[in-house]
Amino acid sequence: MKKALAFAAALALMAGAASAQQYPTKPITVIVPFAAGGPTDVIARIVGESMSKTLGQQLVIENIAGAGGTTGITRGKEAVNDGYTIMMGHMGTHGAAPALYPNIRYNPVTDFEPIGMAAGTPIVIVARKDFPASNLKEFADRLKAGQDKLNEANAGVGSVSHTTCTLLHVQLGTKPTRVPYTGTGPVLNDLVGGKVDYACDQIVNLVTQIQAGAIRAYAIATPTRSPALPDVPTTKEAGMPEYEVSAWNALFAPKGTPAPIVARLNDALSKALDDANSRKRLLDLGGVLPEGNERTSAWLGTFVAAEVDRWGKTIRAAR
Numbered sequence: 141m142k143k144a145l146a147f148a149a150a151l152a153l154m155a156g157a158a159s160a161q162q163y164p165t166k167p168i169t170v171i172v173p174f175a176a177g178g179p180t181d182v183i184a185r186i187v188g189e190s191m192s193k194t195l196g197q198q199l200v201i202e203n204i205a206g207a208g209g210t211t212g213i214t215r216g217k218e219a220v221n222d223g224y225t226i227m228m229g230h231m232g233t234h235g236a237a238p239a240l241y242p243n244i245r246y247n248p249v250t251d252f253e254p255i256g257m258a259a260g261t262p263i264v265i266v267a268r269k270d271f272p273a274s275n276l277k278e279f280a281d282r283l284k285a286g287q288d289k290l291n292e293a294n295a296g297v298g299s300v301s302h303t304t305c306t307l308l309h310v311q312l313g314t315k316p317t318r319v320p321y322t323g324t325g326p327v328l329n330d331l332v333g334g335k336v337d338y339a340c341d342q343i344v345n346l347v348t349q350i351q352a353g354a355i356r357a358y359a360i361a362t363p364t365r366s367p368a369l370p371d372v373p374t375t376k377e378a379g380m381p382e383y384e385v386s387a388w389n390a391l392f393a394p395k396g397t398p399a400p401i402v403a404r405l406n407d408a409l410s411k412a413l414d415d416a417n418s419r420k421r422l423l424d425l426g427g428v429l430p431e432g433n434e435r436t437s438a439w440l441g442t443f444v445a446a447e448v449d450r451w452g453k454t455i456r457a458a459r
């Protein structure tokens with residue numbers, strides 16, 4: 141009996157190794173836990189296009205929005221761990237969410253196989269183009285003066301936009317009306333349309349509309365200006381040095397996805413970040429690309445654990 145079990149186990153291992161060697165033999169679903177057109181979706185589509193060429197199979201984006209991204213990530217956690225369903229998570233879903241959702245149905249640290257970091261995304265404070273403030277100080281004064289009459293748009297509790305604007309409100313002592321959307325793609329549409337007043341959003345979603353003058357940018361919350369937005373001052377230059385925050389987007393697979401498959405996906409992602417076309421598109425949108433060790437799956441796993449800890453402390457302190 142023992143020999144039969146050992147033989148069966150060996151067969152299963154060999155089958156697993158064979159399937160990993162042949163992987164992928166069909167299209168790969170990439171869950172994006174927000175509406176199409178937003179920063180997470182745009183990053184997923186840019187790297188996905190290049191990864192499809194490297195892997196020889198289409199990466200097909202599936203937008204599953206809701207609950208600040210936790211709905212889509214929960215779906216990804218529960219997917220079959222065969223390498224044919226992966227997901228684009230970020231600083232909200234895999235950093236802030238556990239502190240904001242007591243009944244969250246996944247653990248960002250233990251329920252996933254980290255594949256790799258795709259892009260860092262500095263946060264920019266933006267408003268509708270006719271917002272009555274000509275700089276960050278006037279913007280802050282307006283928020284303090286008319287806080288309950290102003291609408292801040294975000295992608296729901298736990299999202300990057302919600303989390304980073306919460307930080308802004310804590311620092312300014314403001315309590316605006318907060319309007320949740322299924323992603324900051326739709327947020328941007330309403331900012332351009334003047335239907336909401338302001339947002340804290342990831343630069344890759346905003347560069348085109350800021351350059352077109354369709355929305356106003358008051359400051360970028362990073363120590364130095366972005367090459368993609370050279371005229372937008374840092375929060376430090378604009379008088380709010382305490383407001384410094386950046387987000388990130390990274391690929392994950394369900395726990396138990398075979399290591400050789402995770403390695404293939406990590407390699408394809410790294411090649412996407414070196415591909416001239418996808419690299420240029422991400423940089424032109426203000427993305428900050430990982431280099432060297434920051435591209436490894438191991439680095440992402442350690443980073444996510446640190447982010448969950450950091451944002452948990454920040455959010456509990458803000459209560």
Ligand code: MLT
Pocket residue numbers: 174175178179180181209230232294295298299300301302322323324325342
């Ligand atoms: C999106 O893609 O809509 C954003 O990443 C949502 C968010 O603000 O977290």
